[in-house]
Amino acid sequence: EDKVVQSPLSLVVHEGDTVTLNCSYEVTNFRSLLWYKQEKKAPTFLFMLTSSGIEKKSGRLSSILDKKELFSILNITATQTGDSAVYLCAALSAGGAGKSTFGDGTTLTVKP
Amino acid sequence: SQTIHQWPATLVQPVGSPLSLECTVEGTSNPNLYWYRQAAGRGLQLLFYSVGIGQISSEVPQNLSASRPQDRQFILSSKKLLLSDSGFYLCAWNPGGNTEAFFGQGTRLTVV
Numbered sequence: 001e002d003k004v005v006q007s008p009l010s011l012v013v014h015e016g017d018t019v020t021l022n023c024s025y026e027v028t029n030f031r032s033l034l035w036y037k038q039e040k041k042a043p044t045f046l047f048m049l050t051s052s053g054i055e056k057k058s059g060r061l062s063s064i065l066d067k068k069e070l071f072s073i074l075n076i077t078a079t080q081t082g083d084s085a086v087y088l089c090a091a092l093s094a095g096g097a098g099k100s101t102f103g104d105g106t107t108l109t110v111k112p
Numbered sequence: 113s114q115t116i117h118q119w120p121a122t123l124v125q126p127v128g129s130p131l132s133l134e135c136t137v138e139g140t141s142n143p144n145l146y147w148y149r150q151a152a153g154r155g156l157q158l159l160f161y162s163v164g165i166g167q168i169s170s171e172v173p174q175n176l177s178a179s180r181p182q183d184r185q186f187i188l189s190s191k192k193l194l195l196s197d198s199g200f201y202l203c204a205w206n207p208g209g210n211t212e213a214f215f216g217q218g219t220r221l222t223v224v
């Protein structure tokens with residue numbers, strides 16, 4: 001059975017802190033690892049990682065994939081209150097159906 | 113540009129009543145379509161996916177069914193709701209292959 005595990009499940013930090021969110025996966029026919037941000041309703045896409053060791057970066061957010069250790073991290077530097085959200089990690093399987101297996105998410109709370 | 117519409121946003125239904133949630137996608141053709149359910153504090157569980165009209169794959173045994181009567185329309189149904197059907201339901205699409213999913217705003221279903 002395909003499995004994605006995220007840690008920690010919740011995290012409370014203060015503005016300006018740096019956080020690291022973790023995601024491990026065991027998925028047959030793995031293709032890519034995706035990160036989403038969910039604030040209220042619809043998750044919104046952050047990153048897709050297909051190759052090991054290549055960092056993806058967008059502003060204060062960055063992410064990297066280790067396909068040997070089946071692991072990915074999402075880093076957020078200089079956190080702001082607007083970063084408060086649930087961060088979801090998903091493993092995309094190969095094949096035309098484009099199925100993803102999601103972790104339970106990390107709930108990040110950034111306090112002023 | 114592509115958009116996804118999902119309705120209703122919230123729904124309160126008595127146990128034993130029927131259910132119909134609708135999702136439509138605009139601006140693309142032959143999308144992969146997905147229904148997910150999210151329990152409180154949990155990640156997204158894939159319920160159904162469809163790669164074409166009339167083609168439905170079920171991921172978990174349950175009290176729900178899905179149909180795709182048109183290329184860009186995906187419907188989630190139940191003949192008789194159970195209390196355990198309560199949750200947050202998300203419709204999503206992707207164009208297939210190695211791409212992220214795009215989500216609707218979700219339906220919060222409460223079965224009473």
